[in-house]
Amino acid sequence: MTPLPPPRVTATPLLGGPLPAAALHALATRGSGPVSEVRSLLTGRPAATVPHSTPADVFAAIATATDAQRVWARRPERDRRAALARLDRWIARHRTYLGELLAHGSGLCGTDTADELRAAERALRPGRRSVPPRVRELPRTRGVPHARGVPLVRELPRRRPATTVATHTDDSRPLASLLEAAVPALLDGSAVLSHVSPRAAVLAARLCAAAVAAGLPAGIWRLVIAPPGSPTAAVLDEHAETVIPPCCPAPCPGARRPGLLVVRHDARLRTAVAQAGRACFSRAGQGCTAAPIVAVHDTHHATFQRRLANLAAHLPAGGAPGARSSALSSLPGSGPCADFARFARSIAHDARLHPVLTGGHRPDLAPYVHEPVVARTAPGPGPGPLPDPALLAAIPPGPLALVVRYTHWSDVLALAHHTGRHATLITNGRSAHLATQFAGLPADDIR
Template structure:
């Protein structure tokens, strides 16, 4: 049974300075018609009160953003990246402040808040270093050498709507917004109300580092109130959230033919091969399954263990999970924190209880821990899970993993791919080459070998996203910035036209063209 940690020094208060809350609240694009109180998941007590935005506030935010965007887009990309080049050092200098905010608004352990901190620092720096080159006009091959000259240009979309989730609010807000801004856009950003403080904090920091006012604006409110004007006025929509929410976004923007990117749900498999290092794999599985209490779209929820190693691996995995430390301290001692919402606790409880009632076996965990905090649930391992159980195929989004035994690679590939989702997967083996061959057969946007999720996600030079019902488009890599641009081809014709010159008959001109094609192929010009 996972045990609570001792209270951290000074952590019992679980509060933020009122001066900080007031400053952050002033960054919400709102006329102050209403407000919302954010509770701390650790205690259930009020953490902060922030103003809510109305539909009219959203429309006015777009007006201000369009004015700011025109001046911003006129700057060279080398000028636009300057605030972001300063951001990394500023984050390092104020690390403790933002880690406290992330923990207190989400309930996650500090080591998992640290992952968010690192993501924003490193991802924004990656794009700040590369944006000028990615956005630079590029010479492309024309129809005819020398005669046709072609350049590819990149223009900003305009004003981008970014709808960020509650589970990783700092990382999945700022890390998506940074490339959109560097590409020359303005951003209207809707974080989840519960977890808006970290986004308001980094916006406030970037303005102090030189980001123009009104270029990035944050609106706070429920989708029923501000969702329509947010999407209806956008030139591009970036959404991270549920598959159901992604479908609704796609339907909303389809009549206007507005482009979008969606990172959605997952039911991610982990495959333990017969040659896997049992100790390393068991420790890696703890991280893969229970980071942020499993509230991670790329977290592992299905684990397939080869029959040759099952009886050694599973007991060790169970032992490690039963020894995990739960806690609400603002230090690095706890290995897992709280769930963020009561509805999430209810969903996890429902999935586990239904599975147990229908024959699943609890190997570790299996119950809520109100003695630690109101939204804590033990890290849980289940066996004997079958297709009749909701937990088998549907995303749980909590600290629960189902363990299955398999016999051969063809079987495990079929079982790993037997899902509507395709976001992330993990393969554990002593042979990376064998792991890569297996990875190529798995229908997932990212596959990690001897890691649960971080190796792929934190490789910012490579695209990250989902297949099937797990999403459309990618973040990271060149695509993570260029998706926020409109590409334009400008071609100029020199010396001769694409028509027969003078009195040359067209049939003879056609012959010249055909011979030219053969010559260009022979000379490898084409």
């Protein structure tokens, strides 16, 4: 008896959504694991059927990619660059279609979708250069910062041309993170195996299909579809020749280290408010570069807090997250939305917090949209103005700004013991000498 082939990723017509054409695309990605149903973050209705990859699928993908890499590496560099340039042009022609996929799959609003597409264009920029940029040799565990507000991307170590390179995508930046890791490896003549979550699988599969149509060999860019932290992803990392790890692995529940934004005494207030709004509220506070902890110097505290709350209260809803004018993205599902809504309601009853702007759940816009929340923290049990560290670890991802008032720079350094690896310093002076003072602290990406 002939065994049935493993199922393909399929995208169903989205009832009530603007994306029926997604059902017409043959997305050449198979998996032999369990099949999951992915719901649109824009409508809440079933949007795609996604088979998960298994360890056996990983071994098969590595074998296929290795064969394709032999062909790809023998091509002249100008041919590899030309193929990626054609992919770049395909993305430019299909911005509207990709924007719809980002809205349904990742819940990105119009503003965040535009940012994501610009980041994708930047990621493909090396393919337009006549001379490839030198890729610095780096330890596997370190990263190199890219544009402000963009997570660190581990660059490909230049020990020798790799056969297979494993990459991991970020669900809050599915298109840009996919390209940022894959493009340097493809230019180098390597094959790429991208680990994507089921939610990002349709977008990733469509992009890989477009890459083959642009001239990349079939099999040179493979997908491994599995939830973050799954055994399948671990098998991929173990057996690929080179691994480009995620910027910040997903934390365990209750152990989150949120990002930090610091407003210095010499900061320009208008700039500080605008940057804080993007760091706290864009992409619904998802992603490792989100900075829900905002430390503000006494000089600006009252005015900054008032202006930030006013900015948050007037972010345009635009009718739905996918609308071009919308600035409110969706949370990634019913569970995260319920967790954040519960936290927002608890602020009024938590002695550690004082509400400034308490937004609410907006199912009239989309099932998982929540308005921004602004609160200020009360001093914790320790000395000085620092909030309770247990509070910081328990903050759920979402469109949130917790304003911490500080007087002395040492307060900021003490706070940074409990925040993550990404920190932004808003100052009118040079920040390089300040960044060195974070040595030994979790923050190693100071911008």
